[in-house]
Amino acid sequence: xxxxxxxxxxxxxxxxxxxxxxxxxxxxxxxxxxxxxxxxxxxxxxxxxxxxxxxxxxxxxxxxxxxxxxxxxxxxxxxxxxxxxxxxxxxxxxxxxxxxxxxxxxxxxxxxxxxxxxxxxxxxxxxxxxxxxxxxxxxxxxxxxxxxxxxxxxxxxxxxxxxxxxxxxxxxxxxxxxxxxxxxxxxxxxxxxxxxxxxxxxxxxxxxxxxxxxxxxxxxxxxxxxxxxxxxxxxxxxxxxxxxxxxxxxxxxxxxxxxxxxxxxxxxxxxxxxxxxxxxxxxxxx
Amino acid sequence: xxxxxxxxxxxxxxxxxxxxxxxxxxxxxxxxxxxxxxxxxxxxxxxxxxxxxxxxxxxxxxxxxxxxxxxxxxxxxxxxxxxxxxxxxxxxxxxxxxxxxxxxxxxxxxxxxxxxxxxxxxxxxxxxxxxxxxxxxxxxxxxxxxxxxxxxxxxxxxxxxxxxxxxxxxxxxxxxxxxxxxxxxxxxxxxxxxxxxxxxxxxxxxxxxxxxxxxxxxxxxxxxxxxxxxxxxxxxxxxxxxxxxxxxxxxxxxxxxxxxxxxxxxxxxxxxxxxxxxxxxxxxxxxxxx
Numbered sequence: 001x002x003x004x005x006x007x008x009x010x011x012x013x014x015x016x017x018x019x020x021x022x023x024x025x026x027x028x029x030x031x032x033x034x035x036x037x038x039x040x041x042x043x044x045x046x047x048x049x050x051x052x053x054x055x056x057x058x059x060x061x062x063x064x065x066x067x068x069x070x071x072x073x074x075x076x077x078x079x080x081x082x083x084x085x086x087x088x089x090x091x092x093x094x095x096x097x098x099x100x101x102x103x104x105x106x107x108x109x110x111x112x113x114x115x116x117x118x119x120x121x122x123x124x125x126x127x128x129x130x131x132x133x134x135x136x137x138x139x140x141x142x143x144x145x146x147x148x149x150x151x152x153x154x155x156x157x158x159x160x161x162x163x164x165x166x167x168x169x170x171x172x173x174x175x176x177x178x179x180x181x182x183x184x185x186x187x188x189x190x191x192x193x194x195x196x197x198x199x200x201x202x203x204x205x206x207x208x209x210x211x212x213x214x215x216x217x218x219x220x221x222x223x224x225x226x227x228x229x230x231x232x233x234x235x236x237x238x239x240x241x242x243x244x245x246x247x248x249x250x251x252x253x254x255x256x257x258x259x260x261x262x263x264x265x266x267x268x269x270x271x272x273x274x275x276x277x278x279x280x281x282x283x284x285x286x
Numbered sequence: 287x288x289x290x291x292x293x294x295x296x297x298x299x300x301x302x303x304x305x306x307x308x309x310x311x312x313x314x315x316x317x318x319x320x321x322x323x324x325x326x327x328x329x330x331x332x333x334x335x336x337x338x339x340x341x342x343x344x345x346x347x348x349x350x351x352x353x354x355x356x357x358x359x360x361x362x363x364x365x366x367x368x369x370x371x372x373x374x375x376x377x378x379x380x381x382x383x384x385x386x387x388x389x390x391x392x393x394x395x396x397x398x399x400x401x402x403x404x405x406x407x408x409x410x411x412x413x414x415x416x417x418x419x420x421x422x423x424x425x426x427x428x429x430x431x432x433x434x435x436x437x438x439x440x441x442x443x444x445x446x447x448x449x450x451x452x453x454x455x456x457x458x459x460x461x462x463x464x465x466x467x468x469x470x471x472x473x474x475x476x477x478x479x480x481x482x483x484x485x486x487x488x489x490x491x492x493x494x495x496x497x498x499x500x501x502x503x504x505x506x507x508x509x510x511x512x513x514x515x516x517x518x519x520x521x522x523x524x525x526x527x528x529x530x531x532x533x534x535x536x537x538x539x540x541x542x543x544x545x546x547x548x549x550x551x552x553x554x555x556x557x558x559x560x561x562x563x564x565x566x567x568x569x570x571x572x573x574x575x576x
Contacts, residue, residue, distance in 0.1 A: 013377030016370055017392055020450065023407035024396050030410065082303040089299035101300060102565050104307050110500075110556045111549060112508025114525045115318075116311070118532055118545040122321040123314035125538060142310040145303050203400050205511065210532065222402045226515060230406060238403045245398040253391065 024242065031235035051232040055240070058233050064221035065237065071133065071217060072201035075140035080194045082141075083148025084186070090149070091156040109146045116143065117210030124211065131213030139211050140204060144197040151196055155189025188256045195252055199245055315549065322542035333538060345543035349527050356523040359438065360506035363445035364453075367502050368495065370446070371453035379461035390458065397451050405444055405515045412440050412516065436518030444512035452501035460494025461487075493563055500559060504552055524548060 004011075034046045056062050090101065108116065120139050124131060163185070167177040205219035212220055222234055322345075325338040346353070378389045396404065411418055412434040422428040434440050464487065472482040510525030524544065531541035 009373055009377045010381060012373050013381070013389075016374040017389065019370075019447075020393055020396050022411065023404050023447070024399060026407045026410055027399065027403060030407075082306060085299040085301075086303035089296040093296035093299075095293075095296040101304065103560075104304065104312070106556070106560070106565055107553075108307065108311050110504060111552065112504055112525070114508040114510060114528050115545045115549045115552075118528055118541065119314035119318040119549075120310065121532055122318040122538070122542055123310075126317050126321060138310050142306060145307060149303070199398060205400075205402055209529070219400055219402050222400065222406070226402065226406060230403075234403065238399055242395075242399045246395050249395075249398065250391070253387070257387075 027235050027242070028239045031232060031239045033232065051236050055233055055236045058231060060216070061218075061221055061231065061233055061237070064216045064218045067133070067215060068202050068218040071136055071140060072198050074137055075144055075201040076194050076198045078137075079141045079144035079148050079197050080190060083145045083193060083197075084152050084190055086145070087149045087152035087156055091153055091159075105146045105149050108143055109150075113143075113204075113206035114210075117207040120207070121210040131211055132215050135211045135213070136208055136215060136217070139207050140201045143204070143207060144200055147196050147200060148193040151193035152186070152189050155186065155192075159185065188252065188259055192252050192256070195245075195248055202241070318542045318549075319546050321538055322546045324539045324542075326539075328536055338539060341539045341543040342547065345540050345547065348540065349524065349544060352522050352524050352527050355521070356507050356525070359442055359445060359521075359523060360503055360509075363442050363449070363506050364499055364503045366442070366446045367450050367453040368499065371450060371457055371498065372495070375454050375458040375461055379458055379464075380466075393454060394451055401448065402511060402515070405448065405511055408440075408444050408447065409435065409515055412443070435516060436521075438517075438521060440516040441512050441521055441523075444516045445506045445509060448509075448512065449502045449506050452505065453498040456497040456501060457491060457494040460491040460497075464490055496559070496563065500555070504556075507552075508548060 031051060032047050032049065034048050034050075086101075086105070089095070090098070117139070120135070120142075121131075123129075124135055129135060164177055164181050167181045168174075172180070203219065204217075205223060208217055208220055209223065216224070218237075222230060225231065225234075320335065321333075322341055323337050323339065324333040324335050325341075326333040374393070378386055378393070382389050410416065413419070414433050414435065419428065419432075419434055422434070423430055423432060428434070434443075468486050468490070469482050472486045473479070477485065507523075508525045508528075510523060510529050513521050513523050513526050528541055528545050528548075531537045531544065535541075
């Protein structure tokens with residue numbers, strides 16, 4: 001009984017983690033199932049690798065996946081560049097309009113997706129803009145920017161600025177300082193932000209649902225077939241996507257920890273020199 | 287000249303992002319507000335802007351059931367998420383030792399799969415012949431022919447699951463920062479572990495709880511995917527109404543009025559929260575290692 005009281009919270013946590021992972025296990029399991037399409041019941045009629053071997057045999061699904069990848073890649077590049085610039089302005093400079101800018105960044109994150117989608121659609125309806133890939137790209141960049149700013153910002157706070165000053169003292173031009181000092185130090189944060197933007201974009205359904213016109217992305221394809229029963233290939237692709245993102249995210253985390261360890265080792269001998277820096281990135285809502 | 291140029295640097299850096307957010311977030315909000323004052327319909331030959339204020343009371347009364355239901359479903363889901371997330375975040379932050387990062391990762395990882403597919407996985411798990419339903423029938427929680435799919439329980443379960451990370455992360459962040467010395471001090475002063483928790487840990491982590499509740503409730507309130515995939519006919523939420531009014535019925539003025547009201551309500555809550563607690567919950571700590 002005492003054991004239970006002491007370890008209750010651990011057991012509870014283990015159960016909760018299991019609960020979080022169950023749907024993933026189901027998706028992976030059913031990617032090997034002989035479940036015929038259209039069957040919406042829980043039945044696993046035997047193990048097969050057929051759908052893994054023919055993962056890309058559905059033309060519609062492949063096209064949707066390609067559209068999603070293209071869209072996510074473009075949205076990631078654009079939002080990462082302009083989001084990083086915004087983060088630099090917010091951390092590095094005191095300027096008039098700072099609070100308003102913060103609010104402008106928070107609001108898209110705090111609004112329900114359905115409202116963001118609806119507002120953009122209202123905008124495009126009144127301007128009679130044809131819906132399609134371009135409107136999707138506009139929307140995706142828009143909702144990615146805020147998250148990029150948050151991630152890069154957390155990295156910039158705790159940035160040792162004396163390194164840049166040293167570069168300047170050694171006659172580096174501002175551009176050279178940025179290229180050879182600032183950017184390499186910033187790279188892990190920017191990479192994490194880009195990864196998050198990519199994941200957000202490729203996963204987005206609600207906002208895309210409103211602004212896609214006849215363009216079909218991967219989530220929109222899944223939505224279209226959901227009520228009829230999804231083809232097993234969707235489970236296969238979801239499992240692949242999951243594995244790739246998890247591995248990529250894992251690598252980014254490991255790389256960041258290594259960078260931190262190296263930074264702290266370097267900082268140790270002169271601990272009293274500067275104000276304490278705490279380069280611990282805050283995990284933000286993904 | 288140089289001083290002026292230096293003063294302008296932050297604006298150049300902000301420019302592209304700020305313009306994008308203004309043109310494609312703020313301006314669309316204005317257009318949505320404008321659209322909510324249009325009148326007319328597709329059948330009668332289009333819409334006209336004529337200050338149709340009556341769209342607002344009409345939108346409210348026509349969708350009263352769905353609004354009440356949204357409060358109910360997302361309220362229960364938020365509460366359940368809090369009950370699951372707090373002990374979990376507590377265990378990860380304070381009891382997990384060197385497995386902390388790994389556990390945090392395991393908790394966040396499921397949310398790297400597509401939202402829709404995750405929800406469809408729940409549809410499979412809660413299906414009529416699934417082990418979960420069979421078990422609940424065997425222990426008579428459900429009647430022999432009872433089902434979970436197409437019930438409010440399924441929708442609430444889906445909402446709870448899908449927005450859980452938004453609850454876990456802020457609570458975890460507030461627990462991780464806690465000064466363990468404070469809890470020890472309480473214990474030294476003869477507080478029981480229960481008292482120490484209620485009077486030290488809980489108040490200190492309250493900002494995290496409030497942030498988590500906000501970040502969970504807001505997306506849950508506007509969601510329509512869970513109802514679409516897990517719910518039945520009598521379970522539409524406001525999000526379903528907005529989606530259907532815009533994309534199926536094409537009754538744009540009522541659709542815009544309804545989403546404008548939702549946005550306004552949420553905006554008030556968020557602004558009040560920021561006024562009291564600052565912007566930290568949304569964009570992280572402001573302190574700089576200057």
